[in-house]
Amino acid sequence: MKQRPLLAMVNSQQQYQFGQAKRDSLPLYCRECPVRFVCNGGCPKNRILYTPDGEPGLIYLCDGYKSLFTHIDQPMRRMAAELRAERSPANIMYFLAQEEHELQRRFAHAGRNDPCPCGSGRKFKKCHGSQS
DSSP states (O other): OOOOOHHHHHTSHHHHHHHHHHHHTSOHHHHTOTTHHHHTTOOGGGOOEEOTTSOEEEOTTHHHHHHHHHHTHHHHHHHHHHHHTTSOGGGHHHHHHHHHHHHHHHHHTOOTTSBOTTSSSSBGGGTGGGGO
16 A cells, blocks of 8 residues: 655645535534634534524534633633733733632622623622622
8 A cells, every 4th residue: 555645645635625525514504603713513423413493414512612612712812912922821821810800809899789790691699699
């Protein structure tokens, strides 16, 4: 069996066609998803669910991917900005600690019937205030 260099396989027409077929088979729900750039619909063998509109081809990890990638979006952007500024991306820990401190301060001053400082839209007593 003849061996081919990895670069030749990656740049092959066959690999290109595979990528195009994978992309073209995504349901509209996935093609319009704000985190598609990260998951790209996942592996086609895992697309076993239906979209909210009933279209087949949704990856069973969709909800988890959306939750994770939405949650890490701002910290990742800050880390990228730190790298572009030739600073350590570990500086994100300082920013996150500042935000946590500010959130705790806002929780401490929230009244029971005030909107919850977390931004959920619920009253404090029905959100984070119920955990006290």
